Amino acid sequence: MVRGVTLTSWVPGADGSGFGLENLPFGVVKREPARTHPAWPAVRIGNFALGLRDLIETGLLDLPPSAFEQPNLNGFLKLGEEAWSGTRDRLIALLGADSPDAALVRPLLVELERLRPVLPVETGDYVDFYASLEHATNLGRLFRPESEPLLSNWRQLPVAYHGRAGSVIVSDTPVRRPLGQQTPADPGGIARFGPEPWLDFELELGFVTGDGPPDGQPISIHDAERHIFGFVLVNDWSARAIQRWEYQPLGPFLGKSFATSLSPWIVPRQALMPARVTPREQQPRPLPYLRAANDWALDISLEVSLIPAGGDESHIVRTNSRGLYWTPIQQLAHATINGAAVRAGDLFASGTISGDEADSYGSLIELTQGGRRALTLRDGTERTFLQDGDTVVMRGRAGSVSLGEVRGRVEPNRPTTSG
Amino acid sequence: MVRGVTLTSWVPGADGSGFGLENLPFGVVKREPARTHPAWPAVRIGNFALGLRDLIETGLLDLPPSAFEQPNLNGFLKLGEEAWSGTRDRLIALLGADSPDAALVRPLLVELERLRPVLPVETGDYVDFYASLEHATNLGRLFRPESEPLLSNWRQLPVAYHGRAGSVIVSDTPVRRPLGQQTPADPGGIARFGPEPWLDFELELGFVTGDGPPDGQPISIHDAERHIFGFVLVNDWSARAIQRWEYQPLGPFLGKSFATSLSPWIVPRQALMPARVTPREQQPRPLPYLRAANDWALDISLEVSLIPAGGDESHIVRTNSRGLYWTPIQQLAHATINGAAVRAGDLFASGTISGDEADSYGSLIELTQGGRRALTLRDGTERTFLQDGDTVVMRGRAGSVSLGEVRGRVEPNRPTTSG
Numbered sequence: 001m002v003r004g005v006t007l008t009s010w011v012p013g014a015d016g017s018g019f020g021l022e023n024l025p026f027g028v029v030k031r032e033p034a035r036t037h038p039a040w041p042a043v044r045i046g047n048f049a050l051g052l053r054d055l056i057e058t059g060l061l062d063l064p065p066s067a068f069e070q071p072n073l074n075g076f077l078k079l080g081e082e083a084w085s086g087t088r089d090r091l092i093a094l095l096g097a098d099s100p101d102a103a104l105v106r107p108l109l110v111e112l113e114r115l116r117p118v119l120p121v122e123t124g125d126y127v128d129f130y131a132s133l134e135h136a137t138n139l140g141r142l143f144r145p146e147s148e149p150l151l152s153n154w155r156q157l158p159v160a161y162h163g164r165a166g167s168v169i170v171s172d173t174p175v176r177r178p179l180g181q182q183t184p185a186d187p188g189g190i191a192r193f194g195p196e197p198w199l200d201f202e203l204e205l206g207f208v209t210g211d212g213p214p215d216g217q218p219i220s221i222h223d224a225e226r227h228i229f230g231f232v233l234v235n236d237w238s239a240r241a242i243q244r245w246e247y248q249p250l251g252p253f254l255g256k257s258f259a260t261s262l263s264p265w266i267v268p269r270q271a272l273m274p275a276r277v278t279p280r281e282q283q284p285r286p287l288p289y290l291r292a293a294n295d296w297a298l299d300i301s302l303e304v305s306l307i308p309a310g311g312d313e314s315h316i317v318r319t320n321s322r323g324l325y326w327t328p329i330q331q332l333a334h335a336t337i338n339g340a341a342v343r344a345g346d347l348f349a350s351g352t353i354s355g356d357e358a359d360s361y362g363s364l365i366e367l368t369q370g371g372r373r374a375l376t377l378r379d380g381t382e383r384t385f386l387q388d389g390d391t392v393v394m395r396g397r398a399g400s401v402s403l404g405e406v407r408g409r410v411e412p413n414r415p416t417t418s419g
Numbered sequence: 420m421v422r423g424v425t426l427t428s429w430v431p432g433a434d435g436s437g438f439g440l441e442n443l444p445f446g447v448v449k450r451e452p453a454r455t456h457p458a459w460p461a462v463r464i465g466n467f468a469l470g471l472r473d474l475i476e477t478g479l480l481d482l483p484p485s486a487f488e489q490p491n492l493n494g495f496l497k498l499g500e501e502a503w504s505g506t507r508d509r510l511i512a513l514l515g516a517d518s519p520d521a522a523l524v525r526p527l528l529v530e531l532e533r534l535r536p537v538l539p540v541e542t543g544d545y546v547d548f549y550a551s552l553e554h555a556t557n558l559g560r561l562f563r564p565e566s567e568p569l570l571s572n573w574r575q576l577p578v579a580y581h582g583r584a585g586s587v588i589v590s591d592t593p594v595r596r597p598l599g600q601q602t603p604a605d606p607g608g609i610a611r612f613g614p615e616p617w618l619d620f621e622l623e624l625g626f627v628t629g630d631g632p633p634d635g636q637p638i639s640i641h642d643a644e645r646h647i648f649g650f651v652l653v654n655d656w657s658a659r660a661i662q663r664w665e666y667q668p669l670g671p672f673l674g675k676s677f678a679t680s681l682s683p684w685i686v687p688r689q690a691l692m693p694a695r696v697t698p699r700e701q702q703p704r705p706l707p708y709l710r711a712a713n714d715w716a717l718d719i720s721l722e723v724s725l726i727p728a729g730g731d732e733s734h735i736v737r738t739n740s741r742g743l744y745w746t747p748i749q750q751l752a753h754a755t756i757n758g759a760a761v762r763a764g765d766l767f768a769s770g771t772i773s774g775d776e777a778d779s780y781g782s783l784i785e786l787t788q789g790g791r792r793a794l795t796l797r798d799g800t801e802r803t804f805l806q807d808g809d810t811v812v813m814r815g816r817a818g819s820v821s822l823g824e825v826r827g828r829v830e831p832n833r834p835t836t837s838g
Contacts, residue, residue, distance in 0.1 A: 124585050153600075157610070161581070161672055164759055176758050179637065181576050190706075191572070216595065246576060247669075249670070250580040252670070253579050255757075258759055334673075337599055338661065340583055340585070340676045340677055341585045342585070
C-alpha cells in the first residue's frame with residue numbers, strides 16, 4: 001500500500017508532475033508518424049512512456065507475454081486484480097528513487113512528445129449512467145418542463161443505458177458534427193434534417209473493468225471494487241436536437257452514438273485511494289444489493305475549457321466528482337444484478353457531473369439553461385452550444401494525481417450524398 | 420446469381436432439407452465435448468458442417484487464412500461483399516451435383532450431431548430496433564395506457580437503442596431468470612426486488628454486417644445492402660417488470676441486458692434474394708436518406724413454440740417479417756446517419772415482429788394482453804409469462820431456405836449473497 005506516503009522517482013521531472021510514482025497510469029502509444037508504427041501498451045511516468053512489452057522481454061517484469069501482446073490493455077485487464085496490483089508494486093520499485101534497476105529501465109523510457117496515444121482499451125460494452133442528481137434534475141426540467149424533473153425511479157436505482165462501444169475514441173480525435181433528424185418546426189409536421197445545431201459536451205468520469213465472475217452471477221457490491229481497474233475522463237458528446245426528437249420511448253441513440261472521447265491514460269484505482277471520500281447521503285436508503293458499509297466517492301477536481309478556433313482558452317466549468325449521487329461500486333453492482341456479464345475492457349461512465357453552482361454544470365445545455373443564456377468567452381464571442389472549430393478540453397486532478405485530459409475539436413459536417 | 424434456379428447437391432440429404440445449396444449458412448462449431456476442442460468456422464450443408472479452414476488449407480477455397488483464423492466469422496466479415504459473394508459461388512460449385520471436387524470435399528464433412536454450434540460472431544455493437552408498427556402500438560398501449568400508443572417520432576425514424584453486446588449468446592444456451600428492482604407496490608414506495616415475475620421472449624430478425632465505410636461517413640441507403648452479410652433469428656429475452664420500472668427516461672437497460680439469443684447459422688443475404696418483397700407503405704414519406712427506389716422486406720415465415728419442462732411443444736406464434744414497417748437497409752442508413760461507425764460483426768435486430776392477428780404477436784406481453792389473458796398450452800397448463808423450465812423455440816423459413824432455430828430454456832434464479 002502506498003497511501004499517504006510521498007514517493008520519489010529517479011525519472012527526471014516525474015515528481016510533482018501529476019504523473020509521479022503515486023499515479024503510474026496505463027495507456028497505449030504509437031511512435032509518430034503513427035500510421036507506420038505499431039501501438040504498444042505503456043505506463044506513464046512524468047513525460048515519459050515505458051513500454052510494458054520491453055519490461056517483460058528484458059525480464060524486469062514478470063507477467064505472461066499475453067498481457068501486452070495486443071495493441072490495447074485488454075490482455076492485462078483479463079489478468080485481474082492480483083496481477084494489476086503486483087505490476088503496480090513492481091513498477092513503483094523499478095521507478096522509485098532507490099531502484100536498483102534504474103540503469104536498466106532508463107534506456108527504455110520514450111519521451112511522450114515522440115508518441116501519440118491511441119485508444120487504451122477495446123471496449124466490449126459501454127454503459128453510461130445518469131448518476132448526478134443535479135444533472136438529472138436539470139435535464140428533466142429542460143426535456144420535460146411539464147412534469148416532475150426527477151422520475152420516481154431515480155433515487156432508487158442508478159439509471160443507465162448502453163452507449164455505442166464502437167464510437168469510443170481517444171482524446172485528440174476530431175469529432176464531426178453529426179447529421180440527423182430533429183423535432184419538426186410544427187408539432188405533427190415533418191422532422192427537420194441537417195447538421196446538429198445544439199452540439200454539446202458531457203463531462204463524465206468513467207471506469208474500466210477486468211472480467212466479471214465467470215458464472216454469470218451478479219457482481220456483489222462487496223466484491224465490486226476488485227473488478228475496477230482504473231478511471232478515465234470521458235466526454236460523452238451529445239447532439240441535443242437529435243436527442244430531443246428521438247429519445248422517447250427507448251432512450252438516447254443517434255444523439256449520443258457518434259462519439260465518446262476518453263483520456264488516454266487510465267489512472268489505476270489504487271492511485272486514487274487517497275482521493276476516497278464518504279459519498280453523499282442517499283434517501284431513501286438503497287436496497288441491500290446497493291449498500292456497502294465502506295462505500296466511497298472520489299474527490300476529483302474537474303474542469304472544462306473551451307478553445308475557439310485560433311482563440312484563447314476559456315475555463316467554463318469547475319466541478320468535482322465527489323458530489324455524484326451513485327457511486328462506482330453501486331453502478332457496477334446494479335449493472336450486473338440481472339446476471340449481465342462484464343468483460344475485460346468494459347467501460348462504465350458516470351453520466352454528466354454537475355454540481356449545484358452555476359459554473360459547476362458539466363454540459364452546455366445546463367450552463368446555458370437550454371440555450372437561453374449564452375456564455376461569453378475570453379475572446380468576447382458567445383456560446384450557447386459548440387461551434388465548428390471549437391476545442392473542448394476536460395481535465396481532472398485528485399491531489400498529486402492527474403487524470404490528464406480529454407480533448408476534442410469539432411469539425412464541420414461535410415455534405416454527403418445520402419442526406 | 421442463383422435466384423430462382425433449383426440447385427441440387429451431391430451431399431446426402433441436403434436437397435430439400437432447408438439447408439441445401441440455395442442456403443449455405445455460415446456458423447462456428449466445436450466438436451463435443453466442447454470444452455476440450457477449439458471452435459472453427461464452417462458452412463452448413465444439410466446436416467453436415469464443412470470446415471472453412473480445411474477448405475483453404477486443401478487449396479479448395481482461395482481466401483487469405485486470416486478469414487477463418489479466429490473462432491468466429493469476424494475475419495471473414497471484414498473481407499466484405501466481394502469475398503462473401505465469391506466464397507458463396509465457390510461453395511455452390513464445390514457442393515453442387517456436378518462438382519468435380521466432390522471426392523476431395525466429402526472427407527471434410529462432419530455430421531452436425533457430433534458438433535455443437537457456438538456464437539458465430541463476436542458482436543461489437545448490438546442495436547435493437549422497434550420496427551414493427553403493431554408491436555410498437557401494442558407496447559405503447561400497455562406501458563403508457565394514458566397516452567397515444569405511437570409517439571410522434573415513430574413513423575418518421577426507425578426508433579432504436581443499444582443492447583448489451585456481451586450478453587449475446589448462441590441458441591441452446593440456458594437463460595437464467597434475472598433478478599432486479601420492480602415497480603413498488605405503492606406509488607412512491609420502495610421498489611420490489613426479486614426474480615423477474617414477467618419473463619418474456621421477443622421474436623426478432625437480425626442482420627450481421629461487415630465493416631462500414633472507413634472514413635466515418637454514413638452508410639447511404641443506396642449502398643447499405645452490400646454491408647449486410649446475412650440474417651439470424653433473435654430472441655431478445657425481456658424482463659417486463661424490471662423494464663417497466665427502469666426504462667424512463669433513458670430506455671431499457673437491465674430489462675434486456677441479461678440475454679439475447681441468436682440462431683447459430685447466419686443465412687447469407689444472397690440466399691434470401693428470392694424472399695424479397697415490396698415493403699409496406701410508409702406514411703408520411705420518409706426523409707430522403709431513408710428512401711430507396713428498390714427497398715425490400717423479407718418474406719420469412721416465423722413461428723414460436725413453447726415447451727414446458729417435460730411437456731409437449733405448443734405453437735403459440737405464427738407471423739412474418741414482411742410486415743415490418745422499417746426495412747433492413749433503412750435501419751442501417753438511419754443508424755449511421757450521424758457518422759456512427761459500423762464494424763464487422765455488428766448486430767442489428769428488428770425489434771419484436773408482430774402482425775395484426777391475435778396469434779401473430781411476437782411476445783407474451785402482447786399475446787396475453789399484459790398478462791390479463793393466459794394462453795393454454797397443449798398440456799393444459801396456462802401461461803401469462805415464462806415459467807422456470809420452459810423452453811422457447813423460434814423458427815424461420817423463406818421458401819426452401821431455413822433460418823434454423825433459436826432455442827433457450829429458462830433456468831431458475833439461484834439465490835445470491837448480494838440480493
